[in-house]
Amino acid sequence: MHNKLANDHLSSAPYFARKAVPVRELHAGHRNEILSHLLQLNNEDRRLRFGTQTPDEVIALYVERLDFNKDTIFGIFNAELNLVGMAHLAYLPEAKGRPRAAEFGVSVLPEARAQGLGTALLKRSAVHSRNTRIETLYVHCLVSNKAMLHLAQKADMLVEYAYGDADAYLKLSPASPATIVEEAANEQWADLDYAMKSNLKQSKQAWWWFLGRPKLVI
Numbered sequence: 001m002h003n004k005l006a007n008d009h010l011s012s013a014p015y016f017a018r019k020a021v022p023v024r025e026l027h028a029g030h031r032n033e034i035l036s037h038l039l040q041l042n043n044e045d046r047r048l049r050f051g052t053q054t055p056d057e058v059i060a061l062y063v064e065r066l067d068f069n070k071d072t073i074f075g076i077f078n079a080e081l082n083l084v085g086m087a088h089l090a091y092l093p094e095a096k097g098r099p100r101a102a103e104f105g106v107s108v109l110p111e112a113r114a115q116g117l118g119t120a121l122l123k124r125s126a127v128h129s130r131n132t133r134i135e136t137l138y139v140h141c142l143v144s145n146k147a148m149l150h151l152a153q154k155a156d157m158l159v160e161y162a163y164g165d166a167d168a169y170l171k172l173s174p175a176s177p178a179t180i181v182e183e184a185a186n187e188q189w190a191d192l193d194y195a196m197k198s199n200l201k202q203s204k205q206a207w208w209w210f211l212g213r214p215k216l217v218i
């Protein structure tokens, strides 16, 4: 396989000012953060993410029905521990004679875009897919979704177009010791990053309690 995401030695540069982006695996305890993240998307972003107009109630139902035992959800938190990016890796039902496949859906809040978060979520999902014996990673999006198609093309995904929709496929190589280590390292780094941000947030709050909260918080 000669695609960028399937290569063991894929470099994470130049994304996010050359820092590795801490991508965490989320669990059922994160439902509120996921809901709040998705509700912050405007109508157009929701259309791009879900392929159709998606009112708040439908998003709430989608979040309620997320099955963390079956699928994998990844997230990226900012310094305030707000979920600024998330990806849903949905495992498609297995069919005899067909490669095992998973569908990737992603969203990044507007203020956090163009810093490599979408790419980091795609890369992490590709590595996790390899480590869980997925052979094809699949993205369904609208042809008008230039940012997603750009991400897909950068990852050397094969893109097929039909009636205003685009399907992008990434053939994955089997897992290797390098992909296992890469995922474990990213998970540890994401846990450490989260713990540091959490400590920083708590100490900031303690100082504000002591000194009074400044009017302008930078």
Ligand SMILES: CC(C)(COP(=O)(O)OP(=O)(O)OC[C@H]1O[C@@H](n2cnc3c(N)ncnc32)[C@H](O)[C@@H]1OP(=O)(O)O)[C@@H](O)C(=O)NCCC(=O)NCCS
Pocket (backbone or CB within 6 Å): 045, 046, 048, 049, 050, 104, 105, 106, 107, 108, 109, 112, 113, 114, 115, 116, 117, 118, 119, 120, 140, 141, 145, 146, 147, 148, 150, 151, 154
């Ligand atoms: C698609 C999305 C996840 C990208 O997130 P992101 O964090 O900005 O992604 P990255 O920063 O890793 O990369 C974005 C790339 O797209 C490019 N891009 C952004 N808008 C673009 C456009 N209109 N046309 C072409 N390229 C575009 C950026 O320049 C960047 O390219 P570069 O890395 O070569 O500089 C984000 O735009 C989003 O949440 N959109 C709404 C939901 C959605 O469309 N989801 C995908 C369908 S499942």
